[in-house]
Amino acid sequence: MIKLETRGICKEYDDARIIEDINVQVNNEEIVALLGVSGVGKTTLFNIVSGVESPTKGQVFLKGEDITGKTGRISYMQQKDLLMPYKTILDNVTLPMLIRGYRKKEAREAASDYFRVFGLEGTQGKYPIQLSGGMKQRAAFLRSYLFSKEMMLLDEPFSALDTITKSSMHSWYLRIMSHVKSSTLFITHDIDEAIYLSDRIYILTGRPGKVTKEIIIDSKRERAEDFTTSDTFIHYKKVILAHIKETGYPYD
Amino acid sequence: MGLIPKFMLPSPLDVVRALMKEFYVLLGHTLVSLKESFIGLTLSMVFAFIMAITMDRYKLVHRAVYPLFIISQTIPVIAIAPLLVLWMGYGIAPKIFLIFLVCFFPIVIALLEGFKAADRDTIRLMRSMGATQNQILVHIKFPCALGGLFAGLKVSVSYAIIGAVIAEWLGGDKGLGVYMTRVRKSYAFDKMFAVILLISILSLLLMKGVSYIERKVTPWNNIKN
16 A cells, blocks of 8 residues: 655745655655755655655655645654754654644643654653663654554654764664554665665756666565674665666766 | 942841841732733733734744834833823733743744754654634644743843833832832942842842743753763
8 A cells, every 4th residue: 555655746936846746655654765965855755745845846745645835744853853952852842743732631641652662761751961872762753653544754863963873773773663564755865874764766867857777675674683794785785876876976 | 448338338247237227118019020020921922922922923024023022122221211101100000011022032043043943854754733813823833942941931020120120210109119219319338239230139139030940841952961
């Protein structure tokens, strides 16, 4: 079943076309990566899908319903954790529920079970400054999940973390995703991350940015730790690198 | 040293002695000045909030009003105080209005700057969640303005006391400014310095009070990483 679909999305700013004819699909419980170098229009596409911006042309569908330009339907996690330093972790993660009209008590009760699932037990009363980078990303991820359990957009969610924390967050993320059964479209410019985390990869290249290749990762979601050094992984990496080289870099 | 006559520049000991001797008289005057300051400050806060929110939301209002605020700050308070007394009489009204005028500007500017400093990415995130303008104000803009607001309030509380004293110089039957005028006319310089000392102590205590409230209202700022 198709959860999210974009049809012919184009966006122009002052006559400069940023993205062109973007058609992507995310199926139920699928993790899909949008891979591309910086400046290819990935974040612009996410702003459109989340409803923060309207496309110049094209439509966005969530479970068949046209949600083009509508906010409040899909959760959106950006590169920075964007936790509010003046709110406790519990208040931060329940904020989307308050926006949706939940009472504070209801929202807190609904969120409390997930703290254990997301490995955040004991952080409820803490402020973001008291948490490590990885824990903050977990909290930001829980906030996104509580906002929309169906469909999440993650904009380079792990790019701000150091390599070791990033690696541990990748394993954590795959474990969580097998538990929460959500669909995800995530942006990355890290080829390894795209192969390791996703079921399918769309490669965005050129200027304006276009989807120029779709790759299905034929490997079980519960990936072994040595997957990143396996022949399969190397093969996918070679295919992606060759394609990016072939289509040219946006600043060439 | 005997260079300046003692009645014109009393020793610190004389000042403290005068303060203790006049304590109960000064207490009555202090309560009146504090009451005026409190009312003036509260009113200026309420109107500053309304104005800052309106100016933040409607850019046209911001463009129209902001230059007027700046110009208003070039008019010396001491020059308009006699006019206020002429227009409003010798009661509490001109005093409160004067305090309102001196306190309003620092608060409104602190709030506006705080609203402007709110993180754009966080606002974008809230918008993607479908948050309304009011929800963005409550959850992002207002907490971001708290630091500046308390800085503005620390300035405003001392302005409020000084504003009350200036307004009381021009008329009235009670208040630290009224007391100052009386002792000045009787050349009781020790009492004059005593009341100046008292005004300084009051300003400092009020600033400390604002700092205390700030620590209670913004506990996240007290956490060490």
